[in-house]
Amino acid sequence: MTILVTGGAGYIGSHTCVELLNDGYDVVVVDNYYNSVPEVLNRVEKITGKTVKRYECDIRDREGLEKVFEENTIDAVIHFAGLKAVGESTKLPLLYYQNNVYGSVVLFEVMSKFDCKKIVFSSSATVYGNNPIPYKETMPTGDVSNPYGRTKHFIEQILGDLYRSDDQWSISLLRYFNPIGAHESGLIGEDPNGIPNNLMPYISRVAIGKLPQLTVFGGDYDTKDGTCIRDYIHVVDLAKAHLCAVAKILETTGIEAYNIGNGKGYSVLDIIHAFEKASGKKLNYVIGDRREGDLPAYYADAEKANTELNWHAEYDIDKICEDTWNFQTKNPDGIK
Numbered sequence: 443m444t445i446l447v448t449g450g451a452g453y454i455g456s457h458t459c460v461e462l463l464n465d466g467y468d469v470v471v472v473d474n475y476y477n478s479v480p481e482v483l484n485r486v487e488k489i490t491g492k493t494v495k496r497y498e499c500d501i502r503d504r505e506g507l508e509k510v511f512e513e514n515t516i517d518a519v520i521h522f523a524g525l526k527a528v529g530e531s532t533k534l535p536l537l538y539y540q541n542n543v544y545g546s547v548v549l550f551e552v553m554s555k556f557d558c559k560k561i562v563f564s565s566s567a568t569v570y571g572n573n574p575i576p577y578k579e580t581m582p583t584g585d586v587s588n589p590y591g592r593t594k595h596f597i598e599q600i601l602g603d604l605y606r607s608d609d610q611w612s613i614s615l616l617r618y619f620n621p622i623g624a625h626e627s628g629l630i631g632e633d634p635n636g637i638p639n640n641l642m643p644y645i646s647r648v649a650i651g652k653l654p655q656l657t658v659f660g661g662d663y664d665t666k667d668g669t670c671i672r673d674y675i676h677v678v679d680l681a682k683a684h685l686c687a688v689a690k691i692l693e694t695t696g697i698e699a700y701n702i703g704n705g706k707g708y709s710v711l712d713i714i715h716a717f718e719k720a721s722g723k724k725l726n727y728v729i730g731d732r733r734e735g736d737l738p739a740y741y742a743d744a745e746k747a748n749t750e751l752n753w754h755a756e757y758d759i760d761k762i763c764e765d766t767w768n769f770q771t772k773n774p775d776g777i778k
């Protein structure tokens with residue numbers, strides 16, 4: 443079985459490639475390396491001892507994508523390629539709609555042309571907006587506060603329309619909660635360009651001395667310690683959820699959404715303390731203002747993925763922090 447992985451050199455894509463290869467799938471990666479480097483795929487090969495066929499190609503490049511489908515028999519696609527910075531999306535909405543929404547439409551058109559109608563799509567818990575917690579798949583979606591989140595909602599809707607127009611499609615929408623952590627080899631992990639936007643890479647760079655101080659965004663929320671609550675999930679657990687979803691779409695037709703989270707909420711201070719324990723370093727942090735657009739608290743009800751995909755998160759927050767620190771210490775300057 444051959445799986446096309448768009449955005450396969452990125453953070454979640456690379457960990458998923460490892461799990462796919464370890465499970466015996468052949469993997470073809472399409473990535474334009476906008477937010478990654480080819481060396482990541484060499485490291486995937488080193489971890490697995492297997493080869494990754496790769497194309498430097500933008501998903502908006504129809505001819506480039508058609509060549510990939512002409513040269514390979516693709517059984518299913520896992521679609522990670524996209525831009526993901528919430529703040530940037532509010533300043534450059536058209537870039538986000540072009541890259542994420544238009545790029546996805548081109549991909550779906552090329553898949554249709556080559557009669558490949560099985561796809562796992564990287565969606566996000568952000569589509570739930572202001573629903574009560576824990577989030578369940580049956581809740582309404584789309585009340586989203588930023589363009590990035592709206593691209594996820596729109597692509598989910600597009601895939602819904604596609605299935606309603608042709609019931610041969612088999613579609614899995616995975617709504618990720620907060621992926622953090624790294625592969626335990628320390629060879630791959632989250633390696634954002636510039637100053638990180640997200641909590642874990644920021645903490646990790648403060649701990650290694652590359653950044654002076656972490657600002658905790660808000661200490662006055664109505665939560666147990668005043669800081670925001672999120673559902674953090676080990677990226678390897680998340681990668682394994684893709685294997686379960688692929689197995690399902692290969693067997694069935696239809697469209698289903700699944701929450702992929704631990705089902706537990708941790709505060710920002712919980713994460714800081716767990717990271718201090720794992721790294722043996724005292725973290726320099728201050729409590730600052732709230733960040734615009736942040737919700738106080740959310741976490742997953744992951745029952746549907748547990749029962750229908752037979753997927754369960756394995757790793758706890760201590761293991762997540764240990765693996766992040768291992769990756770950071772082995773790659774103090776990132777992956778080059």
Ligand code: NAD
Pocket residue numbers: 448449450451452453454455472473474475476477478499500501502521522523524525526541545564565566567618619620621
């Ligand atoms: P990432 O930036 O590390 O990986 C995305 C990859 O896609 C990168 O390698 C990038 O170079 C590539 N890419 C981007 N636009 C492309 C294009 N037009 N053509 C080809 N390649 C392109 O991000 P990630 O954290 O691995 O996220 C993967 C997916 O999961 C994204 O769609 C993201 O929106 C979604 N997601 C991520 C999170 C998170 O917190 N990391 C949460 C929810 C959903």
Ligand code: UFG
Pocket residue numbers: 526528566567568591618619620639640641642644656657658659660670671672710733736
């Ligand atoms: N935080 C800080 N300081 C920082 C960075 C983050 O206190 O320097 C806090 C945030 O306020 C939030 C928590 O840490 O309470 C997590 O923030 P992240 O930026 O790491 O993650 P978000 O929950 O904001 O967003 C993530 C993904 C999005 C996705 C969203 C919903 O980055 O792509 O989850 O699932 F849309």
